[in-house]
Amino acid sequence: MTIHQIKQKANIKFKSLLNQTGIRKSKVFAIGFNKSGTSSLQALFKSFDRPSYHGIEWADCEDLKLLQKYDCFSDGIDIDGVTADIAKLDQLFPGSKFIMQVRDAESWIYSRLAHIERYKRSETYKVTPAWDTTEQAIKHWIRMRNAHHLFVLSYFSERPSDLLIVNFIQDELAATKVANFLGYKGEYQRPKRNVKPSKEIPLKHREMLERSIAELEVPEQELEFDIYCPSLESDEIHSRFPVDSSMLN
Numbered sequence: 001m002t003i004h005q006i007k008q009k010a011n012i013k014f015k016s017l018l019n020q021t022g023i024r025k026s027k028v029f030a031i032g033f034n035k036s037g038t039s040s041l042q043a044l045f046k047s048f049d050r051p052s053y054h055g056i057e058w059a060d061c062e063d064l065k066l067l068q069k070y071d072c073f074s075d076g077i078d079i080d081g082v083t084a085d086i087a088k089l090d091q092l093f094p095g096s097k098f099i100m101q102v103r104d105a106e107s108w109i110y111s112r113l114a115h116i117e118r119y120k121r122s123e124t125y126k127v128t129p130a131w132d133t134t135e136q137a138i139k140h141w142i143r144m145r146n147a148h149h150l151f152v153l154s155y156f157s158e159r160p161s162d163l164l165i166v167n168f169i170q171d172e173l174a175a176t177k178v179a180n181f182l183g184y185k186g187e188y189q190r191p192k193r194n195v196k197p198s199k200e201i202p203l204k205h206r207e208m209l210e211r212s213i214a215e216l217e218v219p220e221q222e223l224e225f226d227i228y229c230p231s232l233e234s235d236e237i238h239s240r241f242p243v244d245s246s247m248l249n
Contacts, residue, residue, distance in 0.1 A: 020069055027067070027093040028182060030074035031084060031152060032101035033145065035111040037168025038075040041101060043191040044175055045072040048184060059084035061092065078130075083148045086155055097182060099164045100152050102245055105145065106209070106223035107169065109138055113205045133205075138212040146228040153227075153241045167226050167245045 028050070030041050038054065045052040056076030057063055061084075067073075077084040090096065103111075116133050119125045130140050156163035164181040168174045168190060175188040213220065222229040225243040242248055 020065075026071070027089075027096040028072040028099065029084075029086075029089055029096060030072070030099045030101055031077055031086060032099070033077060033103075033108070033148075034075050035108055035115060036103040037101045037166075037174070040168045040175070040191045041074045041099065041178065042072075044178055044188070045074070047188075048179070048182070061085050061088045064092075067092065078144065078148075083144065086152060090155075096162075097164070098152075098156065098162055099166065099178060099181070100149065102149070102165060102167050102226040103169050104224050104226045105142065105229065108145075109141060109209055109223075110201050110205055112141065113138075113208075114199070117202075133208075135208050135212045135215075138208060139216055142212070142216060142218065142229060143232065146232050149227050150233070150237060150241060165227070165245050165248060170226075171245070 028045065030038060032038070042052055042054040050071040051069065052072040052074070053066065053070040054075045058066055058070075058073045059077050061067070067089075086098070090098075113133050116127065116131065120127060120133070130137055130144075152163065164177060166174045166177050171177070172190065175190045176186075179186070179188045209223075210220075213223065216229075216232065218229045218231050222231060222243075226245050227241070227243055230238045230243050
């Protein structure tokens, strides 16, 4: 371990202790779905010497000690098909910042399927109707993604300075945008761990996705959007909110 790493670890531990005493209260919540750059966000948060939690135990707002201990939270916004209580997090920690990391629907779904497929080989891995390699799960993800992203857009519509929407997969300036949003000046590089070689998508996953969007009557081209599929929403929603983060700039 280098001297820099030792100092960084000590600094993070000190801030965590201050958090638990109530002296430091400002939080950062990554409220996008997993497989959308959460590991990159976690690496970035740590590079700022911020106590950071990457897991699923924070989003239900039940563990107040956990929420108090850390500055930044990522990864677990949907548990058994239920998304995080954004309003409660906002109420518990006023003045906090929220980052919604997004990703095009197609690669996001394939990444989720690959993740579950890989871990299902373990006998202890838990699958549920909302977290499995099935068409039922895929259709749920698409609907849930629409509902969650649109709720977030609506909730922060009058407080745009408290929300950042960022695509870590496609936007080369993603890390800099996150840093600047949190008050850190300068330019930052995306963590290398976020850059992965393209993988061949299994035929069975392609066929499942094709059947799922056919049942939902979602055009294939809408899978390119990273915020929501407009065909599942009313024209009024489409006129109010962008379908893709590229339309925000």
